[in-house]
Amino acid sequence: MPYKDPEKRKRYSHKYYQEHKKEMSAAARQYRQEHKEEIRANHRQYYLDHKAKMNAVSCQYRKDHREERAACDRKYYEAHKEEALAYQRQYYKDNPEKMRAQSKRRDAKRRARKANTNVEGLSLDDINRILEAGCFFCESKEGLTIAHDIPVSKSGDTTKPNLFCLCQSCNSKMGVKNLSEMLSQTRLSFN
Ligand SMILES: [Zn+2]
Numbered sequence: 001m002p003y004k005d006p007e008k009r010k011r012y013s014h015k016y017y018q019e020h021k022k023e024m025s026a027a028a029r030q031y032r033q034e035h036k037e038e039i040r041a042n043h044r045q046y047y048l049d050h051k052a053k054m055n056a057v058s059c060q061y062r063k064d065h066r067e068e069r070a071a072c073d074r075k076y077y078e079a080h081k082e083e084a085l086a087y088q089r090q091y092y093k094d095n096p097e098k099m100r101a102q103s104k105r106r107d108a109k110r111r112a113r114k115a116n117t118n119v120e121g122l123s124l125d126d127i128n129r130i131l132e133a134g135c136f137f138c139e140s141k142e143g144l145t146i147a148h149d150i151p152v153s154k155s156g157d158t159t160k161p162n163l164f165c166l167c168q169s170c171n172s173k174m175g176v177k178n179l180s181e182m183l184s185q186t187r188l189s190f191n
Contacts, residue, residue, distance in 0.1 A: 105124060127146070135166050136166055140167040149164065
């Protein structure tokens with residue numbers, strides 16, 4: 001190394017690189033070609049050693065660049081549609097249990113979204129169970145909402161004992177009355 005001063009050394013190696021750019025990148029390319037497997041194994045090992053951190057970083061990156069990533073994913077998907085579908089089909093076949101569980105979860109999520117209510121603190125299973133019963137009054141399975149026995153406006157909470165399932169039409173008839181109030185006073189009008 002011709003210089004002890006790190007600044008000088010930096011300038012020197014930068015200059016050297018500028019002057020020998022072509023040779024150096026050809027050499028690097030050559031090296032990569034010859035050590036392909038080794039490099040891949042190294043990358044893999046590095047990934048395994050730093051998995052959690054790398055996943056967190058890429059997760060954050062995806063969050064920060066959501067639109068770009070989505071556009072990119074879409075483009076990739078369009079270009080590799082057939083492969084992706086074939087892979088997906090195979091995956092379905094190989095993992096029927098997982099797929100059933102996943103579709104159940106997705107279903108529960110969709111229904112919870114549809115129920116369009118504040119159900120924080122409830123697990124999807126809980127929500128699912130509430131919705132599965134159908135409307136509390138007419139047993140309809142359409143247009144379900146999760147209603148509060150004691151309304152939120154009267155400081156009812158969103159825990160399970162205060163929640164039950166109503167279809168939209170019964171929900172609108174119920175207004176802001178308590179369920180228990182309703183049961184004693186106006187049940188007949190629901191039948
Ligand atoms: Zn109903």
